[in-house]
Amino acid sequence: MGGGPMLRELFETLLTPASREAQRLGLVHEQVAFAARARRLAAAWAPHREAARAAVWRVAETTPGQELAVVLGAGILLEIPLEALVARYRRVVLVDVVLSRAVRAAQRHHPGVEAVAMDLSGLLPALQPGVDRLVPPSPAPLPPEAGEADLVVSANLLSQLAIVPRRFLDQHGVAWEAQDAVARALIDAHLAALACCSGTVCLITDFEREERPTTGEEGATRYDILYGARPRIEGSRWLWDLAPPGEEDRTLQVRHRVMGGLFINPQGEESV
Ligand SMILES: C[S@@+](CC[C@H](N)C(=O)[O-])C[C@H]1O[C@@H](n2cnc3c(N)ncnc32)[C@H](O)[C@@H]1O
Numbered sequence: 001m002g003g004g005p006m007l008r009e010l011f012e013t014l015l016t017p018a019s020r021e022a023q024r025l026g027l028v029h030e031q032v033a034f035a036a037r038a039r040r041l042a043a044a045w046a047p048h049r050e051a052a053r054a055a056v057w058r059v060a061e062t063t064p065g066q067e068l069a070v071v072l073g074a075g076i077l078l079e080i081p082l083e084a085l086v087a088r089y090r091r092v093v094l095v096d097v098v099l100s101r102a103v104r105a106a107q108r109h110h111p112g113v114e115a116v117a118m119d120l121s122g123l124l125p126a127l128q129p130g131v132d133r134l135v136p137p138s139p140a141p142l143p144p145e146a147g148e149a150d151l152v153v154s155a156n157l158l159s160q161l162a163i164v165p166r167r168f169l170d171q172h173g174v175a176w177e178a179q180d181a182v183a184r185a186l187i188d189a190h191l192a193a194l195a196c197c198s199g200t201v202c203l204i205t206d207f208e209r210e211e212r213p214t215t216g217e218e219g220a221t222r223y224d225i226l227y228g229a230r231p232r233i234e235g236s237r238w239l240w241d242l243a244p245p246g247e248e249d250r251t252l253q254v255r256h257r258v259m260g261g262l263f264i265n266p267q268g269e270e271s272v
Contacts, residue, residue, distance in 0.1 A: 009036050018098045019117065021124045025164050031098045035076045041247065045078075048240035048258065052079035052204050055235050055260030056153055059202035060088060062262075065150035070143065071095060072120055073157025077102045079204060080155060086110050093145045095120065116143050120193075121161050121186050127168045134165070134182050138189035139196055152197045154190070154263070158205040159225045161186045184227040191231055194263055201263035203233050206240060206256040215251045225256070235261010 012032045022028055038045060056079070060069065069085050074094035085092050094103045095116045107115045119125075122137040140161075146152050162183035169179045194201050205226070212220040236259070243254035 005036060005040075009033060012101070016098060016100070019119075021119065022097050022117075025124060025127060025168060027124075027164055028098050030164065031075060031096075031100060035100065035102075037247075038076060038078050041241075041244070044241045044244050048238065049078055051236065051238045052156065052258070052260055053081040055204055056155070056202055057081045057084055058235070059153075059200060059262050060085060060151050063150045063200045065199070067091065068093070068145060068149045069151040069153065070146045070149040071153045071155055072142070072146070073155045073160065074100075074103050074115075075155065076100045077106065080153070082106055082113075085151075086112055089150065091145075093143065093149075095143055095146075097124070116145075118143055120157065120190065121165070122189075123165055123182075123186065127165060129172060131169075131172070132174065132178075134169070136182065136186050136189045138185070139193035140186070140189040142193050142197070146193075146197055149197065149199045151200050151202065152194065153202045154194055154204065156204050156206065156258075158187055158190055158203070158231075159207070161190055162227075180227055184229060187226055187229045191229065191266070195265045195267055201265075202261065203231055203263040204258065204260040205231070206258045208257040209242075210255045210257070212253045212255070213251055214245050214253055232264040232266070233259050233261040234264060235259065 009032050013029045016028050018028045066089050068091045069089040070093045071080055072095050074096045091112050093114045093116055095118055097119050099115050099117050103115050106113045120140055122141045123134060126134055166179045166183055207226045209223040209225050210220045238258055240256040240258050242256050245253050248254055
């Protein structure tokens with residue numbers, strides 16, 4: 001194998017500008033590893049990438065206004081039809097706690113693209129040794145642009161919000177039940193924030209992890225990665241071949257179920 005890919009990840013992690021919080025908690029490395037996986041598994045991930053981009057575009061096409069689009073969890077722009085959004089909206093604001101190379105390049109190349117580095121959970125500073133009770137702010141913080149945007153896209157962020165906080169709590173001996181409660185609270189707080197947006201909201205999120213052994217007779221094991229939360233969307237569902245056999249384990253296939261489309265505001269009105 002050689003150390004090439006690992007070294008590349010290490011350099012990218014060191015060279016990505018990010019807040020001390022994001023560095024300290026491993027969010028930068030997390031995103032760099034996601035980018036490396038996306039490169040390595042480009043063929044297996046292609047159907048997911050296309051389904052996600054199509055879901056975003058189907059919602060974008062319906063917005064009456066074309067002034068401002070905000071993308072939450074912009075990541076490496078894998079799931080974002082950026083060129084199409086740039087052509088449709090005068091301003092496109094890309095938001096993530098870590099601004100990837102792809103996002104910074106998009107900002108340089110397109111005059112209408114802005115990038116905002118922001119913790120969308122509001123919880124990261126509270127993750128300190130000794131903490132035993134954590135209550136995320138609800139609704140979760142959003143950049144001010146989201147309130148007035150014609151389109152807000154929550155781009156495969158919902159299940160991710162809890163990953164780093166859970167890992168931190170686990171390393172600090174917090175019980176699983178308490179970890180689950182924080183995870184669910186983070187998810188609910190993000191959904192509550194989306195419900196406050198006055199424009200059209202597109203939600204892309206994975207909601208179930210399926211682990212299937214490729215040997216023996218055992219069936220698949222499924223995990224609810226939204227901890228019981230089930231946001232309503234009008235759109236489509238698909239399978240993301242996240243880790244074909246050999247990626248996480250030689251004899252394990254991991255797939256995620258994903259939904260993407262128009263977020264239906266639980267307050268009873270569509271977020272239109
Ligand atoms: C699965 S990736 C999203 C991929 C992205 N939509 C794309 O098209 O490349 C999840 C993203 O959520 C971001 N993220 C995780 N926790 C966050 C937080 N507290 N605030 C803001 N962004 C966060 C990560 O940095 C990562 O880029």
